[in-house]
Amino acid sequence: MNIKENIKGIPPYVPGIKIDGKEKLSSNENPLGSSPKAISAIKNIDSYSIYPDGSSSELRDALSNKYNLKPENFIVGNGSDEILTWPSLCLINNGDNAVTGQNTFSEYTFSTLITNGEIRKAPLINGTFNVNEIVNLVDAKTKIIYVCNPNNPTGTYLPKSEILKLINSVSSEILIVIDEAYGEYGDENFYSFIPEINNYPNLLVLKTFSKIYGLASLRLGYAVANEDLILNLWKTKQPFNVNQAAQVGGLAALDDIDFVKKSIEMNNRGKKYIYNELNRLGLEYYETQANFICINVNKDCKEVYNSILEQGMTIRPCTSFGLPTHIRITIGTEEQMKKFIKYLEIAISDI
Numbered sequence: 001m002n003i004k005e006n007i008k009g010i011p012p013y014v015p016g017i018k019i020d021g022k023e024k025l026s027s028n029e030n031p032l033g034s035s036p037k038a039i040s041a042i043k044n045i046d047s048y049s050i051y052p053d054g055s056s057s058e059l060r061d062a063l064s065n066k067y068n069l070k071p072e073n074f075i076v077g078n079g080s081d082e083i084l085t086w087p088s089l090c091l092i093n094n095g096d097n098a099v100t101g102q103n104t105f106s107e108y109t110f111s112t113l114i115t116n117g118e119i120r121k122a123p124l125i126n127g128t129f130n131v132n133e134i135v136n137l138v139d140a141k142t143k144i145i146y147v148c149n150p151n152n153p154t155g156t157y158l159p160k161s162e163i164l165k166l167i168n169s170v171s172s173e174i175l176i177v178i179d180e181a182y183g184e185y186g187d188e189n190f191y192s193f194i195p196e197i198n199n200y201p202n203l204l205v206l207k208t209f210s211k212i213y214g215l216a217s218l219r220l221g222y223a224v225a226n227e228d229l230i231l232n233l234w235k236t237k238q239p240f241n242v243n244q245a246a247q248v249g250g251l252a253a254l255d256d257i258d259f260v261k262k263s264i265e266m267n268n269r270g271k272k273y274i275y276n277e278l279n280r281l282g283l284e285y286y287e288t289q290a291n292f293i294c295i296n297v298n299k300d301c302k303e304v305y306n307s308i309l310e311q312g313m314t315i316r317p318c319t320s321f322g323l324p325t326h327i328r329i330t331i332g333t334e335e336q337m338k339k340f341i342k343y344l345e346i347a348i349s350d351i
């Protein structure tokens with residue numbers, strides 16, 4: 001069979017590893033578990049015999065109330081991973097390109113390559129997306145720009161002024177995707193671009209239920225954009241892409257203000273603890289606006305990863321993100337953070 005060259009060239013996805021009996025802090029999941037409101041709503045489903053609502057109508061209605069927009073501004077996906085393939089399907093022709101950052105989430109590359117586009121990666125400056133570097137890579141064939149805000153794996157974000165500069169620096173024919181998967185964890189200066197979607201028809205904001213609501217296993221995410229763009233993305237969507245449990249759970253999670261608050265508070269406590277400990281150990285890290293932290297261990301990160309794994313915890317070596325001396329760890333419970341620091345100290349002194 002003549003498998004297409006662009007498909008053959010797709011690098012395999014590198015997931016955070018899960019190993020029975022080891023603490024898992026490798027995929028930025030919620031250490032508090034899942035939104036209790038979501039779990040109890042799902043338990044009330046008494047049958048799965050009917051196809052789910054292909055429009056996720058109730059969920060889109062609730063989202064439109066939350067953000068004071070129209071349901072037509074929302075499209076729901078089987079995780080934001082699924083949604084990430086739709087803009088490429090709509091926009092990328094052979095020879096076109098998409099631009100993103102050098103050290104970022106791999107799905108932007110994946111979605112570009114499956115549609116036979118070229119992915120261009122702009123250097124980050126101090127672990128942060130840089131507008132000038134992105135704009136330097138844009139040309140007449142650029143169809144999409146992906147900004148991960150806050151960025152996975154560095155945890156940094158671009159402020160409102162920089163994103164506006166980006167929007168104003170490129171053609172309005174280029175779709176700007178802002179992935180705000182970790183937006184809830186950002187500080188008071190973090191600006192979500194959801195309220196701006198009607199001001200900029202070429203803007204699409206991506207959100208997930210996997211992190212702040214602790215529902216990664218349900219697979220639920222959504223995109224927010226102007227109605228025309230949503231209508232076109234819709235054409236590439238499978239008819240029943242979001243299962244009933246995800247729709248019901250997601251709807252209930254939106255009301256779980258208490259769980260969101262606790263998750264953010266725990267994250268802030270963990271962040272403070274880990275900063276103190278990393279300062280004590282003299283290790284550099286990026287100040288994070290997300291639920292993970294990226295640490296420069298000044299050694300081959302795979303060796304540090306292996307040592308921490310042997311001691312009982314999976315974290316993320318950042319080689320696949322192009323950062324071979326960095327590790328990324330999800331900010332967990334107090335107990336998990338204490339264990340991590342203990343393991344890390346042993347790992348860096350052993351190697």
Ligand SMILES: Cc1ncc(COP(=O)(O)O)c(C=O)c1O
Nearest residue numbers: 079080081105152181208210221
């Ligand atoms: C930046 C970013 N966007 C999107 C996703 C995917 O989220 P989902 O679970 O909704 O597919 C992740 C998952 O880790 C992520 O880090």
